[in-house]
Amino acid sequence: MSHQEVFDLVVKHTREVVPELDGHTFEATDSLRELGANSMDRADIIMMTLEALSVSTPLAELAGANNIGELAKLIHDKSTA
Amino acid sequence: MTSRLPDRHDAVITGLGVTAAVGQGKKEFASALFEGRHAFAPLRRPGRSAPTADPEAPFLGAELSELPVPEGVRARTLRTASLSAHAAVLTLDEAWREAGLDDADPARIGLVVGGSNVQQRELTRLHARHADQPAYLRPTYGLTFMDTDLCGICTERFPIRGFAHTLGGASASGLLAVLQAVWAVRSGQVDVCVALGALMDLSYWECQAFSAMGAMGSHRFADDPGAACRPFDRQRDGFLFGEACGAVVVEREGARRHPEPYARVLGLATAVDGNRDPDPSLAGEISVIEGALAEAGLPAGDVEYVNPHGTGSLIGDETELRALRESGLGDARINATKSITGHGLSAAGAVEVVATLLQMRERRLHPTRNLVDPVDPSFRWVRQAALPFPFETALSLSMGFGGLSSAICLGKWR
Numbered sequence: 001m002s003h004q005e006v007f008d009l010v011v012k013h014t015r016e017v018v019p020e021l022d023g024h025t026f027e028a029t030d031s032l033r034e035l036g037a038n039s040m041d042r043a044d045i046i047m048m049t050l051e052a053l054s055v056s057t058p059l060a061e062l063a064g065a066n067n068i069g070e071l072a073k074l075i076h077d078k079s080t081a
Numbered sequence: 082m083t084s085r086l087p088d089r090h091d092a093v094i095t096g097l098g099v100t101a102a103v104g105q106g107k108k109e110f111a112s113a114l115f116e117g118r119h120a121f122a123p124l125r126r127p128g129r130s131a132p133t134a135d136p137e138a139p140f141l142g143a144e145l146s147e148l149p150v151p152e153g154v155r156a157r158t159l160r161t162a163s164l165s166a167h168a169a170v171l172t173l174d175e176a177w178r179e180a181g182l183d184d185a186d187p188a189r190i191g192l193v194v195g196g197s198n199v200q201q202r203e204l205t206r207l208h209a210r211h212a213d214q215p216a217y218l219r220p221t222y223g224l225t226f227m228d229t230d231l232c233g234i235c236t237e238r239f240p241i242r243g244f245a246h247t248l249g250g251a252s253a254s255g256l257l258a259v260l261q262a263v264w265a266v267r268s269g270q271v272d273v274c275v276a277l278g279a280l281m282d283l284s285y286w287e288c289q290a291f292s293a294m295g296a297m298g299s300h301r302f303a304d305d306p307g308a309a310c311r312p313f314d315r316q317r318d319g320f321l322f323g324e325a326c327g328a329v330v331v332e333r334e335g336a337r338r339h340p341e342p343y344a345r346v347l348g349l350a351t352a353v354d355g356n357r358d359p360d361p362s363l364a365g366e367i368s369v370i371e372g373a374l375a376e377a378g379l380p381a382g383d384v385e386y387v388n389p390h391g392t393g394s395l396i397g398d399e400t401e402l403r404a405l406r407e408s409g410l411g412d413a414r415i416n417a418t419k420s421i422t423g424h425g426l427s428a429a430g431a432v433e434v435v436a437t438l439l440q441m442r443e444r445r446l447h448p449t450r451n452l453v454d455p456v457d458p459s460f461r462w463v464r465q466a467a468l469p470f471p472f473e474t475a476l477s478l479s480m481g482f483g484g485l486s487s488a489i490c491l492g493k494w495r
Contacts, residue, residue, distance in 0.1 A: 016160070017157060017160065018157050019156040019157055019160070020155070020156070020157065040220060040221050040224065041157070043219075043220035043221070044161075044219050044220055044221050047217055047218075047219055047220055048219070050217065051214070051217035056216050059220070
């Protein structure tokens, strides 16, 4: 799974959790928080992405991501660890 | 003519909402009641039949058709909202609009959601989905598994800022929520309080247990769902489940400019029998009937209409009729709303207050389905067809497992 594919999964699940973003063009620099995803929304988005990748990791280890690109990189790193 | 209604009570009911399998919204619901329509069929909602269940022997009951999205409720909210929560916000929406609560002070509005453990089917499905992979359980489960999520969703959508909580009382939950709302208004805690009877979303586990304990029918009428739900009939063999939700807006008369009320709340009573079992208690039922009438200041003979608990339970129906007879209510008109709606469990008491008040305003009583051979034919039953019947006083009863009895006495507003 490439970094881009992980990014696409995060975007897919963000659209599912926050349907209002359906028409939004996602960039790596987008912040989930600034896009309107609250803390519970963000936790669900991450968990759905981890499940899709069969990656198991404490959510706290992904808390440092400042935007979707960084989040996708952290998850990608976990998936290849 | 002098009024039979005491005037010292100032809690009035100004808005109603209802969502039931026979009809969503008061208009559709009332027409189903008066026509005696039903929606009983094998239960098909996912999670309501065991994976190993015999497809030839499904549980019977009544399920809602697809619910619309109420105005102002976001799709992202509904993604994680249970069926019970969706029905709650939809039903509240109807009652809120009718009572014109956008004009009320949010800090003076409360919400009591009647019911506990109401989201069982959704939880069962989630547990099954994650049984082999609990690590991927959605974090939102930590919010949504609690019934109080219904309070959260309703108060996020509607400006209710006085208080909001749930109140569990088994099958009396819906009426107990109405009672609590009245007390909150009478005490001055708030000016307006919405009581909601939450949709009890049974999973196959609860259906199985209710069936095994002999509470839920119908084995006798498995091939004829329309004939299966028959409160007070000698052929009854238990209650049939019916998905439902009811909302009742209670407020202190004159605390704000409100629409013309349906009714005044004349009297209330609740009792516990010291009985953990499902058995009904004649003494408990008589005590709440007498308590509600005493508070209302009404002699039993002045109650014109009784909306009974009447589930189709073998012993429960007989006990309730004895309680009504011994309390002097044997001459009131009576029907059975659950013969049409099924038993909404936590929702029932609120839905039946709605049914009582719709009948009061329409000046007629709905028929009782399948009442072919009444347990006690001497009561003044409304049987095959709706009956024109202008009335001003009514009593509604709700009972629950664990020795709970409750009653409310209502008087037409004028």
